[in-house]
Amino acid sequence: MGMDEHTHGYIGNKDDYLKRLRRIEGQARGLQRMVEEEKYCIDILTQVSAMTKALQAVSLGLLEEHLSHCVVDAAKAGDDEEAQRKLREASDAIGRLVRS
Amino acid sequence: MGMDEHTHGYIGNKDDYLKRLRRIEGQARGLQRMVEEEKYCIDILTQVSAMTKALQAVSLGLLEEHLSHCVVDAAKAGDDEEAQRKLREASDAIGRLVRS
Amino acid sequence: MGMDEHTHGYIGNKDDYLKRLRRIEGQARGLQRMVEEEKYCIDILTQVSAMTKALQAVSLGLLEEHLSHCVVDAAKAGDDEEAQRKLREASDAIGRLVRS
Amino acid sequence: MGMDEHTHGYIGNKDDYLKRLRRIEGQARGLQRMVEEEKYCIDILTQVSAMTKALQAVSLGLLEEHLSHCVVDAAKAGDDEEAQRKLREASDAIGRLVRS
Numbered sequence: 001m002g003m004d005e006h007t008h009g010y011i012g013n014k015d016d017y018l019k020r021l022r023r024i025e026g027q028a029r030g031l032q033r034m035v036e037e038e039k040y041c042i043d044i045l046t047q048v049s050a051m052t053k054a055l056q057a058v059s060l061g062l063l064e065e066h067l068s069h070c071v072v073d074a075a076k077a078g079d080d081e082e083a084q085r086k087l088r089e090a091s092d093a094i095g096r097l098v099r100s
Numbered sequence: 101m102g103m104d105e106h107t108h109g110y111i112g113n114k115d116d117y118l119k120r121l122r123r124i125e126g127q128a129r130g131l132q133r134m135v136e137e138e139k140y141c142i143d144i145l146t147q148v149s150a151m152t153k154a155l156q157a158v159s160l161g162l163l164e165e166h167l168s169h170c171v172v173d174a175a176k177a178g179d180d181e182e183a184q185r186k187l188r189e190a191s192d193a194i195g196r197l198v199r200s
Numbered sequence: 201m202g203m204d205e206h207t208h209g210y211i212g213n214k215d216d217y218l219k220r221l222r223r224i225e226g227q228a229r230g231l232q233r234m235v236e237e238e239k240y241c242i243d244i245l246t247q248v249s250a251m252t253k254a255l256q257a258v259s260l261g262l263l264e265e266h267l268s269h270c271v272v273d274a275a276k277a278g279d280d281e282e283a284q285r286k287l288r289e290a291s292d293a294i295g296r297l298v299r300s
Numbered sequence: 301m302g303m304d305e306h307t308h309g310y311i312g313n314k315d316d317y318l319k320r321l322r323r324i325e326g327q328a329r330g331l332q333r334m335v336e337e338e339k340y341c342i343d344i345l346t347q348v349s350a351m352t353k354a355l356q357a358v359s360l361g362l363l364e365e366h367l368s369h370c371v372v373d374a375a376k377a378g379d380d381e382e383a384q385r386k387l388r389e390a391s392d393a394i395g396r397l398v399r400s
Contacts, residue, residue: 008141021132028125031158035117041108041166042189048159049196052152056200056398058131059148064391066141067367072383075375083372089142091364096149097398098356099299100156156298164291167267172283175275183272191264197298198256199399208341217335225328231358232321241308241366242389248359249396252352256400258331259348266341289342296349300356 009069010062020058027051059097066090109169110162120158127151159197166190209269210262220258227251259297266290309369310362320358327351359397366390 010017027047034044067090074083110117127147134144167190174183210217227247234244267290274283310317327347334344367390374383 008138010135010141010144011138014135014138017135018132021128021135025125025128025132028121028128032118032121032125035110035114035121038108038111038114041110041162041170042193044110045159045162045166045193046196048155048162049193049200052155052159052197052200055148055152055155059145059152060391060395060398062141062145062148063394064387066145067371067390068384068387070141071367071371072375072387075372075383076378078376083375084368087364087368087372090367091360093142093145093149094363094394094397095360096146097394098360100149100152160291160295160298163294164287167271167290168284168287171267171271172275172287175272175283176278178276183275184268187264187268187272190267191260194263194294194297195260197294198260208338210335210341210344211338214335214338218332221328221332221335225325225332228321228325228328232318232325235310235314235317235321238308238311238314241310241362241370242393244310245359245362245366245393246396248355248362249393249400252355252359252400255348255352255355259345259352262341262345262348266345270341286342293342293345293349296346297352300349300352 009065013061013065017058017061020054024051024054024058027054056097059093063090063093063097066093109165113161113165117158117161120154124151124154124158127154156197159193163190163193163197166193209265213261213265217258217261220254224251224254224258227254256297259293263290263293263297266293309365313361313365317358317361320354324351324354324358327354356397359393363390363393363397366393 027050031044031047031051034047066086070086071083071090074086127150131144131147131151134147166186170186171183171190174186227250231244231247231251234247266286270286271283271290274286327350331344331347331351334347366386370386371383371390374386
Protein backbone atom coordinates (compact mmCIF):
# COMPACT_ATOMS: atom_id res chain seq x y z
CA MET A 1 0.00 0.00 0.00
CA GLY A 2 1.51 3.33 -1.12
CA MET A 3 1.41 5.55 1.95
CA ASP A 4 2.88 8.50 0.05
CA GLU A 5 2.43 12.26 0.51
CA HIS A 6 0.39 12.99 -2.65
CA THR A 7 -3.41 12.64 -2.19
CA HIS A 8 -5.10 9.85 -4.12
CA GLY A 9 -6.75 10.77 -7.37
CA TYR A 10 -10.27 9.83 -6.28
CA ILE A 11 -10.36 12.22 -3.29
CA GLY A 12 -11.70 14.98 -5.57
CA ASN A 13 -14.76 12.81 -6.25
CA LYS A 14 -15.06 11.36 -2.75
CA ASP A 15 -18.69 12.37 -2.24
CA ASP A 16 -19.71 10.84 -5.55
CA TYR A 17 -18.03 7.53 -4.70
CA LEU A 18 -19.68 7.52 -1.26
CA LYS A 19 -23.11 8.18 -2.82
CA ARG A 20 -22.61 5.33 -5.32
CA LEU A 21 -21.45 2.92 -2.62
CA ARG A 22 -24.44 3.80 -0.42
CA ARG A 23 -26.70 3.01 -3.37
CA ILE A 24 -24.90 -0.33 -3.83
CA GLU A 25 -25.40 -1.04 -0.11
CA GLY A 26 -29.11 -0.34 -0.66
CA GLN A 27 -29.14 -2.78 -3.58
CA ALA A 28 -27.71 -5.46 -1.27
CA ARG A 29 -30.57 -4.86 1.17
CA GLY A 30 -33.06 -4.92 -1.71
CA LEU A 31 -31.75 -8.37 -2.73
CA GLN A 32 -32.25 -9.60 0.83
CA ARG A 33 -35.88 -8.44 0.73
CA MET A 34 -36.40 -10.26 -2.60
CA VAL A 35 -35.05 -13.51 -1.09
CA GLU A 36 -37.12 -12.98 2.11
CA GLU A 37 -40.24 -12.53 -0.05
CA GLU A 38 -39.24 -15.58 -2.13
CA LYS A 39 -39.29 -13.68 -5.40
CA TYR A 40 -38.66 -15.50 -8.71
CA CYS A 41 -34.95 -16.45 -9.06
CA ILE A 42 -34.60 -14.85 -12.51
CA ASP A 43 -35.83 -11.49 -11.15
CA ILE A 44 -33.25 -11.68 -8.35
CA LEU A 45 -30.54 -12.51 -10.90
CA THR A 46 -31.53 -9.41 -12.90
CA GLN A 47 -30.98 -7.25 -9.82
CA VAL A 48 -27.66 -8.94 -9.02
CA SER A 49 -26.44 -8.09 -12.56
CA ALA A 50 -27.50 -4.45 -12.06
CA MET A 51 -25.55 -4.33 -8.77
CA THR A 52 -22.50 -5.94 -10.40
CA LYS A 53 -22.56 -3.29 -13.14
CA ALA A 54 -22.72 -0.51 -10.50
CA LEU A 55 -19.68 -2.03 -8.75
CA GLN A 56 -17.89 -2.33 -12.09
CA ALA A 57 -18.46 1.39 -12.77
CA VAL A 58 -16.92 2.24 -9.37
CA SER A 59 -13.91 0.06 -10.22
CA LEU A 60 -13.39 1.62 -13.65
CA GLY A 61 -13.63 5.10 -12.10
CA LEU A 62 -11.11 4.36 -9.34
CA LEU A 63 -8.77 2.76 -11.90
CA GLU A 64 -8.87 5.79 -14.17
CA GLU A 65 -8.17 8.10 -11.21
CA HIS A 66 -5.24 5.91 -10.13
CA LEU A 67 -3.76 5.99 -13.64
CA SER A 68 -4.29 9.68 -14.30
CA HIS A 69 -3.04 10.82 -10.89
CA CYS A 70 -0.86 8.27 -9.08
CA VAL A 71 0.86 6.96 -12.24
CA VAL A 72 1.05 10.19 -14.27
CA ASP A 73 2.21 12.23 -11.23
CA ALA A 74 5.07 9.79 -10.57
CA ALA A 75 6.05 9.81 -14.28
CA LYS A 76 5.98 13.63 -14.44
CA ALA A 77 8.09 13.79 -11.26
CA GLY A 78 10.67 11.66 -13.10
CA ASP A 79 10.30 8.87 -10.53
CA ASP A 80 10.37 5.98 -13.04
CA GLU A 81 10.57 3.29 -10.39
CA GLU A 82 7.49 4.66 -8.57
CA ALA A 83 5.59 5.09 -11.85
CA GLN A 84 6.32 1.48 -12.90
CA ARG A 85 5.41 0.19 -9.40
CA LYS A 86 2.05 1.99 -9.51
CA LEU A 87 1.55 0.74 -13.08
CA ARG A 88 2.27 -2.81 -11.94
CA GLU A 89 -0.42 -2.38 -9.23
CA ALA A 90 -2.85 -1.02 -11.86
CA SER A 91 -2.22 -3.98 -14.19
CA ASP A 92 -2.85 -6.44 -11.36
CA ALA A 93 -6.07 -4.60 -10.47
CA ILE A 94 -7.16 -4.67 -14.14
CA GLY A 95 -6.45 -8.43 -14.24
CA ARG A 96 -8.60 -9.01 -11.13
CA LEU A 97 -11.35 -6.83 -12.59
CA VAL A 98 -11.32 -8.72 -15.92
CA ARG A 99 -11.41 -12.13 -14.22
CA SER A 100 -14.13 -11.21 -11.72
CA MET B 101 -41.96 -13.21 -13.97
CA GLY B 102 -43.28 -16.75 -13.40
CA MET B 103 -45.71 -16.47 -10.47
CA ASP B 104 -46.45 -20.20 -10.60
CA GLU B 105 -47.45 -22.56 -7.82
CA HIS B 106 -44.14 -24.56 -7.59
CA THR B 107 -41.69 -23.10 -5.04
CA HIS B 108 -38.43 -21.69 -6.45
CA GLY B 109 -35.36 -23.88 -6.22
CA TYR B 110 -33.40 -21.57 -3.96
CA ILE B 111 -35.99 -21.55 -1.15
CA GLY B 112 -34.32 -24.61 0.37
CA ASN B 113 -31.13 -22.55 0.81
CA LYS B 114 -32.85 -19.29 1.72
CA ASP B 115 -30.94 -18.74 4.97
CA ASP B 116 -27.60 -19.30 3.25
CA TYR B 117 -28.43 -16.76 0.53
CA LEU B 118 -29.58 -14.23 3.17
CA LYS B 119 -26.34 -14.70 5.13
CA ARG B 120 -24.23 -14.20 2.00
CA LEU B 121 -26.19 -11.10 0.99
CA ARG B 122 -25.83 -9.61 4.49
CA ARG B 123 -22.05 -10.16 4.21
CA ILE B 124 -22.08 -8.42 0.79
CA GLU B 125 -24.02 -5.52 2.37
CA GLY B 126 -21.28 -5.36 5.03
CA GLN B 127 -18.64 -5.26 2.28
CA ALA B 128 -20.44 -2.26 0.75
CA ARG B 129 -20.25 -0.46 4.11
CA GLY B 130 -16.58 -1.44 4.44
CA LEU B 131 -15.86 0.17 1.06
CA GLN B 132 -17.55 3.38 2.24
CA ARG B 133 -15.28 3.43 5.31
CA MET B 134 -12.19 2.96 3.09
CA VAL B 135 -13.25 5.93 0.93
CA GLU B 136 -14.10 8.01 4.05
CA GLU B 137 -10.61 7.24 5.44
CA GLU B 138 -9.08 8.02 1.99
CA LYS B 139 -7.39 4.66 1.71
CA TYR B 140 -5.13 3.88 -1.28
CA CYS B 141 -7.21 3.36 -4.47
CA ILE B 142 -5.60 0.01 -5.29
CA ASP B 143 -6.58 -1.38 -1.86
CA ILE B 144 -10.16 -0.26 -2.43
CA LEU B 145 -10.12 -1.91 -5.88
CA THR B 146 -8.96 -5.18 -4.27
CA GLN B 147 -11.99 -5.12 -1.96
CA VAL B 148 -14.35 -4.28 -4.83
CA SER B 149 -13.08 -7.37 -6.72
CA ALA B 150 -13.68 -9.52 -3.62
CA MET B 151 -17.25 -8.19 -3.36
CA THR B 152 -17.83 -8.78 -7.09
CA LYS B 153 -16.70 -12.39 -6.69
CA ALA B 154 -19.10 -12.87 -3.75
CA LEU B 155 -21.96 -11.52 -5.89
CA GLN B 156 -20.91 -13.78 -8.76
CA ALA B 157 -21.08 -16.82 -6.48
CA VAL B 158 -24.64 -15.85 -5.46
CA SER B 159 -25.57 -15.56 -9.15
CA LEU B 160 -24.08 -18.92 -10.09
CA GLY B 161 -25.90 -20.53 -7.16
CA LEU B 162 -29.28 -19.04 -8.05
CA LEU B 163 -28.76 -19.99 -11.70
CA GLU B 164 -28.01 -23.61 -10.85
CA GLU B 165 -31.10 -23.77 -8.60
CA HIS B 166 -33.24 -22.28 -11.39
CA LEU B 167 -31.97 -24.85 -13.89
CA SER B 168 -32.17 -27.88 -11.61
CA HIS B 169 -35.63 -27.02 -10.25
CA CYS B 170 -37.63 -24.64 -12.42
CA VAL B 171 -36.34 -26.01 -15.77
CA VAL B 172 -36.02 -29.71 -14.88
CA ASP B 173 -39.41 -29.75 -13.07
CA ALA B 174 -41.15 -28.30 -16.14
CA ALA B 175 -39.37 -30.81 -18.44
CA LYS B 176 -40.26 -33.76 -16.19
CA ALA B 177 -43.90 -32.59 -16.08
CA GLY B 178 -43.85 -32.79 -19.89
CA ASP B 179 -44.55 -29.04 -20.16
CA ASP B 180 -42.13 -28.38 -23.06
CA GLU B 181 -43.30 -24.81 -23.60
CA GLU B 182 -42.76 -23.90 -19.92
CA ALA B 183 -39.38 -25.67 -19.86
CA GLN B 184 -38.20 -23.78 -22.97
CA ARG B 185 -39.54 -20.48 -21.57
CA LYS B 186 -37.63 -20.96 -18.31
CA LEU B 187 -34.55 -22.02 -20.30
CA ARG B 188 -34.85 -18.86 -22.40
CA GLU B 189 -34.91 -16.82 -19.14
CA ALA B 190 -31.84 -18.75 -17.88
CA SER B 191 -29.91 -18.08 -21.11
CA ASP B 192 -30.68 -14.36 -20.91
CA ALA B 193 -29.55 -14.35 -17.26
CA ILE B 194 -26.32 -16.18 -18.22
CA GLY B 195 -25.73 -13.61 -20.98
CA ARG B 196 -26.15 -10.72 -18.51
CA LEU B 197 -23.86 -12.47 -16.03
CA VAL B 198 -21.16 -13.05 -18.65
CA ARG B 199 -21.28 -9.45 -19.87
CA SER B 200 -21.34 -7.90 -16.40
CA MET C 201 -17.17 -36.57 -21.74
CA GLY C 202 -20.66 -37.99 -22.24
CA MET C 203 -20.34 -40.46 -25.05
CA ASP C 204 -24.08 -41.19 -25.14
CA GLU C 205 -26.32 -42.27 -27.95
CA HIS C 206 -28.42 -39.06 -28.32
CA THR C 207 -26.92 -36.48 -30.75
CA HIS C 208 -25.71 -33.23 -29.17
CA GLY C 209 -28.01 -30.25 -29.37
CA TYR C 210 -25.72 -28.11 -31.52
CA ILE C 211 -25.52 -30.63 -34.39
CA GLY C 212 -28.62 -29.03 -35.95
CA ASN C 213 -26.68 -25.76 -36.26
CA LYS C 214 -23.31 -27.33 -37.10
CA ASP C 215 -22.74 -25.31 -40.28
CA ASP C 216 -23.49 -22.05 -38.49
CA TYR C 217 -21.00 -22.84 -35.71
CA LEU C 218 -18.35 -23.81 -38.30
CA LYS C 219 -18.91 -20.54 -40.19
CA ARG C 220 -18.58 -18.50 -36.98
CA LEU C 221 -15.43 -20.36 -35.94
CA ARG C 222 -13.86 -19.83 -39.38
CA ARG C 223 -14.57 -16.11 -39.00
CA ILE C 224 -12.93 -16.17 -35.55
CA GLU C 225 -9.92 -17.92 -37.10
CA GLY C 226 -9.79 -15.11 -39.67
CA GLN C 227 -9.88 -12.55 -36.84
CA ALA C 228 -6.85 -14.26 -35.27
CA ARG C 229 -4.97 -13.90 -38.58
CA GLY C 230 -6.10 -10.28 -38.83
CA LEU C 231 -4.60 -9.59 -35.37
CA GLN C 232 -1.31 -11.11 -36.51
CA ARG C 233 -1.25 -8.75 -39.50
CA MET C 234 -1.91 -5.75 -37.22
CA VAL C 235 1.04 -6.74 -34.99
CA GLU C 236 3.24 -7.41 -38.07
CA GLU C 237 2.36 -3.93 -39.38
CA GLU C 238 2.98 -2.45 -35.88
CA LYS C 239 -0.47 -0.91 -35.65
CA TYR C 240 -1.44 1.23 -32.63
CA CYS C 241 -1.96 -0.96 -29.52
CA ILE C 242 -5.41 0.49 -28.76
CA ASP C 243 -6.64 -0.45 -32.26
CA ILE C 244 -5.39 -4.01 -31.75
CA LEU C 245 -7.15 -4.12 -28.35
CA THR C 246 -10.40 -3.07 -30.03
CA GLN C 247 -10.15 -6.03 -32.42
CA VAL C 248 -9.30 -8.43 -29.60
CA SER C 249 -12.49 -7.34 -27.76
CA ALA C 250 -14.53 -7.94 -30.94
CA MET C 251 -13.03 -11.44 -31.26
CA THR C 252 -13.72 -12.16 -27.58
CA LYS C 253 -17.36 -11.15 -28.04
CA ALA C 254 -17.64 -13.50 -31.06
CA LEU C 255 -16.23 -16.35 -28.95
CA GLN C 256 -18.63 -15.47 -26.13
CA ALA C 257 -21.59 -15.71 -28.52
CA VAL C 258 -20.44 -19.19 -29.60
CA SER C 259 -20.21 -20.21 -25.93
CA LEU C 260 -23.66 -18.89 -25.05
CA GLY C 261 -25.12 -20.69 -28.08
CA LEU C 262 -23.50 -24.03 -27.23
CA LEU C 263 -24.58 -23.66 -23.60
CA GLU C 264 -28.20 -23.04 -24.56
CA GLU C 265 -28.16 -26.07 -26.88
CA HIS C 266 -26.67 -28.22 -24.11
CA LEU C 267 -29.37 -27.11 -21.67
CA SER C 268 -32.32 -27.36 -24.02
CA HIS C 269 -31.29 -30.75 -25.45
CA CYS C 270 -28.87 -32.72 -23.27
CA VAL C 271 -30.40 -31.60 -19.95
CA VAL C 272 -34.06 -31.42 -20.93
CA ASP C 273 -33.91 -34.74 -22.85
CA ALA C 274 -32.48 -36.52 -19.78
CA ALA C 275 -35.14 -34.90 -17.51
CA LYS C 276 -37.96 -35.85 -19.88
CA ALA C 277 -36.64 -39.42 -20.06
CA GLY C 278 -36.95 -39.52 -16.25
CA ASP C 279 -33.17 -40.05 -15.89
CA ASP C 280 -32.70 -37.70 -12.91
CA GLU C 281 -29.11 -38.73 -12.29
CA GLU C 282 -28.12 -38.03 -15.91
CA ALA C 283 -30.03 -34.72 -15.93
CA GLN C 284 -28.28 -33.57 -12.73
CA ARG C 285 -24.88 -34.71 -14.07
CA LYS C 286 -25.35 -32.74 -17.29
CA LEU C 287 -26.59 -29.77 -15.23
CA ARG C 288 -23.50 -30.00 -13.06
CA GLU C 289 -21.37 -29.87 -16.24
CA ALA C 290 -23.38 -26.85 -17.48
CA SER C 291 -22.89 -24.99 -14.18
CA ASP C 292 -19.14 -25.60 -14.29
CA ALA C 293 -19.07 -24.36 -17.90
CA ILE C 294 -21.07 -21.24 -16.92
CA GLY C 295 -18.61 -20.62 -14.06
CA ARG C 296 -15.61 -20.85 -16.45
CA LEU C 297 -17.40 -18.58 -18.92
CA VAL C 298 -18.17 -15.97 -16.25
CA ARG C 299 -14.60 -15.98 -14.93
CA SER C 300 -12.95 -15.87 -18.35
CA MET D 301 -5.51 6.27 -33.87
CA GLY D 302 -2.23 7.84 -32.71
CA MET D 303 0.00 7.80 -35.75
CA ASP D 304 2.85 9.47 -33.82
CA GLU D 305 6.61 9.13 -34.16
CA HIS D 306 7.31 7.11 -30.96
CA THR D 307 7.20 3.31 -31.46
CA HIS D 308 4.43 1.43 -29.62
CA GLY D 309 5.34 -0.29 -26.39
CA TYR D 310 4.59 -3.80 -27.60
CA ILE D 311 7.06 -3.71 -30.51
CA GLY D 312 9.79 -4.98 -28.19
CA ASN D 313 7.76 -8.16 -27.66
CA LYS D 314 6.42 -8.43 -31.20
CA ASP D 315 7.60 -12.01 -31.79
CA ASP D 316 6.01 -13.18 -28.55
CA TYR D 317 2.65 -11.60 -29.44
CA LEU D 318 2.82 -13.16 -32.95
CA LYS D 319 3.56 -16.58 -31.45
CA ARG D 320 0.63 -16.29 -29.02
CA LEU D 321 -1.74 -15.15 -31.78
CA ARG D 322 -0.67 -18.04 -34.04
CA ARG D 323 -1.46 -20.42 -31.15
CA ILE D 324 -4.88 -18.76 -30.76
CA GLU D 325 -5.45 -19.21 -34.51
CA GLY D 326 -4.61 -22.89 -34.04
CA GLN D 327 -7.15 -23.10 -31.20
CA ALA D 328 -9.81 -21.70 -33.55
CA ARG D 329 -9.00 -24.48 -36.05
CA GLY D 330 -9.06 -27.04 -33.23
CA LEU D 331 -12.58 -25.91 -32.29
CA GLN D 332 -13.69 -26.35 -35.90
CA ARG D 333 -12.38 -29.93 -35.86
CA MET D 334 -14.28 -30.63 -32.59
CA VAL D 335 -17.52 -29.37 -34.19
CA GLU D 336 -16.81 -31.32 -37.42
CA GLU D 337 -16.29 -34.48 -35.32
CA GLU D 338 -19.44 -33.66 -33.31
CA LYS D 339 -17.64 -33.74 -29.99
CA TYR D 340 -19.59 -33.27 -26.72
CA CYS D 341 -20.70 -29.61 -26.30
CA ILE D 342 -19.22 -29.29 -22.79
CA ASP D 343 -15.76 -30.35 -24.07
CA ILE D 344 -16.00 -27.71 -26.83
CA LEU D 345 -17.02 -25.11 -24.22
CA THR D 346 -13.93 -26.01 -22.15
CA GLN D 347 -11.70 -25.28 -25.15
CA VAL D 348 -13.51 -22.01 -25.91
CA SER D 349 -12.82 -20.87 -22.32
CA ALA D 350 -9.13 -21.75 -22.73
CA MET D 351 -8.98 -19.71 -25.97
CA THR D 352 -10.77 -16.79 -24.29
CA LYS D 353 -8.21 -16.81 -21.47
CA ALA D 354 -5.34 -16.78 -24.03
CA LEU D 355 -6.94 -13.77 -25.74
CA GLN D 356 -7.41 -12.08 -22.36
CA ALA D 357 -3.70 -12.50 -21.58
CA VAL D 358 -2.81 -10.85 -24.92
CA SER D 359 -5.13 -7.94 -24.05
CA LEU D 360 -3.70 -7.46 -20.57
CA GLY D 361 -0.18 -7.52 -22.01
CA LEU D 362 -0.94 -4.95 -24.73
CA LEU D 363 -2.71 -2.76 -22.15
CA GLU D 364 0.26 -2.79 -19.80
CA GLU D 365 2.62 -1.91 -22.67
CA HIS D 366 0.33 0.95 -23.72
CA LEU D 367 0.26 2.33 -20.18
CA SER D 368 3.96 1.93 -19.42
CA HIS D 369 5.12 3.34 -22.76
CA CYS D 370 2.53 5.45 -24.59
CA VAL D 371 1.06 7.02 -21.41
CA VAL D 372 4.21 7.30 -19.29
CA ASP D 373 6.30 8.62 -22.22
CA ALA D 374 3.75 11.39 -22.87
CA ALA D 375 3.63 12.26 -19.14
CA LYS D 376 7.44 12.36 -18.86
CA ALA D 377 7.61 14.57 -21.98
CA GLY D 378 5.31 16.98 -20.14
CA ASP D 379 2.61 16.59 -22.79
CA ASP D 380 -0.35 16.45 -20.38
CA GLU D 381 -2.95 16.61 -23.11
CA GLU D 382 -1.41 13.65 -24.97
CA ALA D 383 -1.01 11.67 -21.73
CA GLN D 384 -4.68 12.23 -20.79
CA ARG D 385 -5.81 11.37 -24.33
CA LYS D 386 -3.89 8.08 -24.26
CA LEU D 387 -5.20 7.42 -20.75
CA ARG D 388 -8.75 8.02 -21.98
CA GLU D 389 -8.12 5.44 -24.75
CA ALA D 390 -6.75 2.99 -22.15
CA SER D 391 -9.80 3.42 -19.89
CA ASP D 392 -12.15 2.79 -22.81
CA ALA D 393 -10.14 -0.33 -23.73
CA ILE D 394 -10.28 -1.53 -20.09
CA GLY D 395 -14.06 -0.98 -20.10
CA ARG D 396 -14.47 -3.05 -23.29
CA LEU D 397 -12.22 -5.76 -21.84
CA VAL D 398 -14.19 -5.91 -18.59
CA ARG D 399 -17.54 -6.10 -20.39
CA SER D 400 -16.44 -8.70 -22.93
